[in-house]
Amino acid sequence: MELLSHLADGFATSLSPLNLMIVLIGVTAGLFIGAMPGLGSVNGVAIVLPLTFIVPPNSAIILLAAIYYGAMYGGAVSSILLGIPGASTAVATTFDGRPMAQQGKAGLALIAAAVASFVGGTISVILFTLFAVPLADIALAFGPAEEFALVLMAFTTFVGLGGDDVLKTIVMICLGLVLSTVGLDLISGQPRLIFFDQPGFYSGISFLVLAIGVYGIGEVLYTIETSKTAPTVTAAKITMRELGHGLREMNRLWKTMSLGSFLGFFVGMLPAAGATPAALMSYGVAKSISKKGKNFGKGEIEGVAAPETANNAASTGSLLPMLTLGIPGSPTTALLLGGMVMWGLVPGPMLFIEQPDFVWGLISSLYTANLAAVLVNIALIPLFVWALRMPFTVLCSLVMVLCIVGGYAPSQKMHDVWLIAGFGVAGYLLRKADYPLAPLVLALVLGPLMEKSFRQTLIAEQGNVLAFVERPISGTFMAIAALFFVLPLIKYIRRSGKKTVAPAE
Amino acid sequence: MKNTLTRRVTLALAASAALLAGTTGAALAEGWKPMKPVEMVIMAGQGGGADRLARLFQSMIQKENLSNMPMLPVNKGGGSGAEALRYLKDKSGDPHVIMATLNSYYTTPLRTDIGVDIEEFTPIARMAIDTFVLWVSADSGITNLEEYVAAVKEAGKDWKMGGTGTGAEDSLVTAMLEKEFGLSMTYVPFEGGGDVAKNLVGGHVNSTVNNPSEQMGFYNAGKSVPIAAFTPERIEAFPDVPTMTELGHDLVYAMQRSFVAPPDMPEEAVAYYTEMFSKLNELPEWQKYTADEALDRDFLTGDELQQYFLTEREKHAELLSAMGESS
Incomplete structure (x- = not known):
C-alpha cells in the first residue's frame, strides 16, 4: 500500500538518534511552555525557533511538531494544579481537574490528562494519516454560515451543562460577549467601547487577562477567605500504585475518549474553529451521555479525560487546513507555517503530491512526538504534584506573582495588569454570588468568531437570515444547537415550577 | 516540585529583567543591537500575502543571522489593520517593535477614527511591490x-x-x-x-x-x-493572463510591502533595522522568491520612503473619496 510505504519512509527519518533526541528536547520544552500561563508561547517560541535553523530541515519539522505536542499536554497542568487555564483550549479541563486537585487527587487528574491527550493525539494522527487528502474538501465546504452555526452549537452545549443555574449561565455568556466587543470592530475597523478613552482598550480584552484575573487572582482571594491558613489542597501523593490505578481508571473511559477524539479531530479540522469549541463540546457530550454525568464539575475523572482528548485531537486536526489550505489555526501552527515557507514549500492541495517527504516526515514525527510527550509528562507528574505540598501562604503569593507577570509579559502594558486586578476582584465577587465563570471566559474567546461569521453571512446573503438554516451543514448544526438550548431550559422551567409549589427549602 | 515553581519563577524573573533592560538601557551606545526578541507586527490576518511574506522574512533573518535576536511575528489584522496601527502608535519610542505593512497602512487611518497619523511613524524599508x-x-x-x-x-x-x-x-x-x-x-x-x-x-x-x-x-x-x-505589464509567472490595460481598461493597482517602526524610534535602532533589511534585500533566496511569486523587488528606505508613503496616502485619499466610500 502506497500510504504505508510513505509512512515507513517518514519513520525512517523520524527514528534516527538525532531526531529522537530532538523529540525529547522538544516535548519537554513544549510541556513547560504550555504549562506557564502567559509566559507561554511568545517567549517560549523565541527561545526555540533559532534552534530549527541549526539542524537539518527534517529535524526542524520534528522539533516544531514536538514542541507543538508538548505544549498541548502542558496546557492541562496549570488548569489542574492552579485552576488557571494556560490557554483557552484548557478551560474545560479546569471544571473537573481543579476539584480533583482540591480533593488530593491531583496526581490522578494529571495522569488522566496525559493519557487522554495521548489517546486523542494518537487516534487523530491515525485519522490524519488515512484521510487527510479527502477531508480537505470538507474543510472547504465551511463558509461563514457554517462557522457561525458551529460556534453557536458550542455555546448552546455550554448552556446545557454550564451549571445548575441556567439563567446565571446565560447572564455570564452575555457579559462575556459584551467584553468581547471591546476594541476595534473586526469588519469596519471602528473603535468600540473604549472605556474612559484608555488607549489600552483599542486592542480589546485578551483571553489571558480575563482568565488570569477571574481564575488566578479570584481563586486566591476566595481561598484566602474560605480557608484562612489551612491548605485547601490536601497533600497529593503519587506512587507507582497510584499510576497503575490511574491507568485502570482510564481503561474504563475508552468510550468517552474515542468519542472525544473523533469530535476533536473533526471540529479542529474546520478552519477557524479549533480546539476550544472542540474541548467544550466533548465535555458537554460526555456529561450528557455518561452515567456519572451528575458528578461532572465535582471532580470526575471522565470530566478531565473528555476535554483533554478532544483538544489534543483538535490540534492535530488543525494541521490539516494549514497544510492543505495554508490557513494556520493557532499561533503554534503559524510557526509551523513560517517554517514551511522558509523551506520553499507552498501549502495547498498539491503539497501532498509535490512534497511527500515533508508531509510524511511531519506525520510520522507526530506519532513519535506524541509517545515521547506522554512519557515525559508522566515522568514529570511527581514534580508537578510536589508543587502543591508547599505551605499555602507561600503557594498563594507565588500564584499572585505568576499571575501578574504572566499577564504583563505578552503585551507588556500596565493596562493589562490593572485589568487583571479588576477582573480578579470581580471574579471573586461573582464566585461568592455563585455565578459560573467559565461561560464568561469562553464567550470572550468565541464571541469575536461568532460575530464575524454572523456579519459575513448577512453581508454575503444580503440580509437574509434564513441563510443559516437553508444551507445543509449549517442547518443541521442550527437544529442541534436549538435542541441543546431548549432542553435544559425546559428542565429548568419545570424544576422551578415545582419549586414554587413545594414549600420553600 | 520546588523545581517547577523555582523554574517558573526564574523564568519569570528573567523575562522581567529582559523587559527592564529592553526599555531603559536601550540604544545608548553606538552600534546598537536589539536586547530582546523583536516583535514583528503584521497588519493582516494569518495566511494572507502580507503574513506569508513577513514570516518568510522572519525565517530568512534568523537563518542568515541578520539579527542577533529572533523576530516574533504577531498578527494584528482586526479592522483592516487598525488594531496593528493603534498598537504601533502605543509603542512609541520602543526599539523592539517593527511592523510589516500593506496598503491598508494608508487607507485604514483615512477611513477610521483611531487617532493614527502615519506621518508620525518611522519608515524602515520598502521590500517589494505586489500585484493583483x-x-x-x-x-x-x-x-x-x-x-x-x-x-x-x-x-x-x-x-x-x-x-x-x-x-x-x-x-x-x-x-x-x-x-x-x-x-x-x-x-x-x-x-x-x-x-x-x-x-x-x-x-x-x-x-x-x-x-x-x-x-x-x-x-x-x-x-x-x-x-x-491589474498590472501595467503581464506578470512573469502568468504569461497567459492578460492585463486589464491590454484588454482596453485602464485599471492598474499595486500593493507595497514595507516595514515601518513606532513613532520616535531611536536613530541607532532605525539604522540597525535598515541595515538588516538591506542585507536581506541582497539574499539570493529573496530574489528567487520574488521571481517565483510574481513580486516586484523594489527597495527604498529613509526619507524617500516616507515621501513615497505620503504621496500614496494622497492618492488613496482621492481614490476613497472618488469611490464615495461608505463603511
Whole structure:
C-alpha cells in the first residue's frame, strides 16, 4: 500500500538518534511552555525557533511538531494544579481537574490528562494519516454560515451543562460577549467601547487577562477567605500504585475518549474553529451521555479525560487546513507555517503530491512526538504534584506573582495588569454570588468568531437570515444547537415550577 | 516540585529583567543591537500575502543571522489593520517593535477614527511591490473577462466578491472594477487573504482579487482561474493572463510591502533595522522568491520612503473619496 510505504519512509527519518533526541528536547520544552500561563508561547517560541535553523530541515519539522505536542499536554497542568487555564483550549479541563486537585487527587487528574491527550493525539494522527487528502474538501465546504452555526452549537452545549443555574449561565455568556466587543470592530475597523478613552482598550480584552484575573487572582482571594491558613489542597501523593490505578481508571473511559477524539479531530479540522469549541463540546457530550454525568464539575475523572482528548485531537486536526489550505489555526501552527515557507514549500492541495517527504516526515514525527510527550509528562507528574505540598501562604503569593507577570509579559502594558486586578476582584465577587465563570471566559474567546461569521453571512446573503438554516451543514448544526438550548431550559422551567409549589427549602 | 515553581519563577524573573533592560538601557551606545526578541507586527490576518511574506522574512533573518535576536511575528489584522496601527502608535519610542505593512497602512487611518497619523511613524524599508489578479473558481466555468462581466451583470447583487476588510486594497480594486464595467456586486470582507482564497475555492464567494501568492497553491491544483491582472505589464509567472490595460481598461493597482517602526524610534535602532533589511534585500533566496511569486523587488528606505508613503496616502485619499466610500 502506497500510504504505508510513505509512512515507513517518514519513520525512517523520524527514528534516527538525532531526531529522537530532538523529540525529547522538544516535548519537554513544549510541556513547560504550555504549562506557564502567559509566559507561554511568545517567549517560549523565541527561545526555540533559532534552534530549527541549526539542524537539518527534517529535524526542524520534528522539533516544531514536538514542541507543538508538548505544549498541548502542558496546557492541562496549570488548569489542574492552579485552576488557571494556560490557554483557552484548557478551560474545560479546569471544571473537573481543579476539584480533583482540591480533593488530593491531583496526581490522578494529571495522569488522566496525559493519557487522554495521548489517546486523542494518537487516534487523530491515525485519522490524519488515512484521510487527510479527502477531508480537505470538507474543510472547504465551511463558509461563514457554517462557522457561525458551529460556534453557536458550542455555546448552546455550554448552556446545557454550564451549571445548575441556567439563567446565571446565560447572564455570564452575555457579559462575556459584551467584553468581547471591546476594541476595534473586526469588519469596519471602528473603535468600540473604549472605556474612559484608555488607549489600552483599542486592542480589546485578551483571553489571558480575563482568565488570569477571574481564575488566578479570584481563586486566591476566595481561598484566602474560605480557608484562612489551612491548605485547601490536601497533600497529593503519587506512587507507582497510584499510576497503575490511574491507568485502570482510564481503561474504563475508552468510550468517552474515542468519542472525544473523533469530535476533536473533526471540529479542529474546520478552519477557524479549533480546539476550544472542540474541548467544550466533548465535555458537554460526555456529561450528557455518561452515567456519572451528575458528578461532572465535582471532580470526575471522565470530566478531565473528555476535554483533554478532544483538544489534543483538535490540534492535530488543525494541521490539516494549514497544510492543505495554508490557513494556520493557532499561533503554534503559524510557526509551523513560517517554517514551511522558509523551506520553499507552498501549502495547498498539491503539497501532498509535490512534497511527500515533508508531509510524511511531519506525520510520522507526530506519532513519535506524541509517545515521547506522554512519557515525559508522566515522568514529570511527581514534580508537578510536589508543587502543591508547599505551605499555602507561600503557594498563594507565588500564584499572585505568576499571575501578574504572566499577564504583563505578552503585551507588556500596565493596562493589562490593572485589568487583571479588576477582573480578579470581580471574579471573586461573582464566585461568592455563585455565578459560573467559565461561560464568561469562553464567550470572550468565541464571541469575536461568532460575530464575524454572523456579519459575513448577512453581508454575503444580503440580509437574509434564513441563510443559516437553508444551507445543509449549517442547518443541521442550527437544529442541534436549538435542541441543546431548549432542553435544559425546559428542565429548568419545570424544576422551578415545582419549586414554587413545594414549600420553600 | 520546588523545581517547577523555582523554574517558573526564574523564568519569570528573567523575562522581567529582559523587559527592564529592553526599555531603559536601550540604544545608548553606538552600534546598537536589539536586547530582546523583536516583535514583528503584521497588519493582516494569518495566511494572507502580507503574513506569508513577513514570516518568510522572519525565517530568512534568523537563518542568515541578520539579527542577533529572533523576530516574533504577531498578527494584528482586526479592522483592516487598525488594531496593528493603534498598537504601533502605543509603542512609541520602543526599539523592539517593527511592523510589516500593506496598503491598508494608508487607507485604514483615512477611513477610521483611531487617532493614527502615519506621518508620525518611522519608515524602515520598502521590500517589494505586489500585484493583483482577478480570480474565479474553476467550477464557475468562466475563463475570460467578457464572460466574467456578463456573469456578474446577470447575477447582480447576488454576485459575491470576497476580499480583505471593507475599505482596504481589495475593496478599492473591487470598486474600480464596478465603476469601469458598471457592475454592482456584494462585497464580503474577511480577515486575511488566505481566508479569502479558501472561501473562493470553497464556493462561498464568486470572485476575488487575491495577490498571486495567496492563490498559488489552489492555482497549481487547478482549482482557481486567473482572469486578468491589474498590472501595467503581464506578470512573469502568468504569461497567459492578460492585463486589464491590454484588454482596453485602464485599471492598474499595486500593493507595497514595507516595514515601518513606532513613532520616535531611536536613530541607532532605525539604522540597525535598515541595515538588516538591506542585507536581506541582497539574499539570493529573496530574489528567487520574488521571481517565483510574481513580486516586484523594489527597495527604498529613509526619507524617500516616507515621501513615497505620503504621496500614496494622497492618492488613496482621492481614490476613497472618488469611490464615495461608505463603511
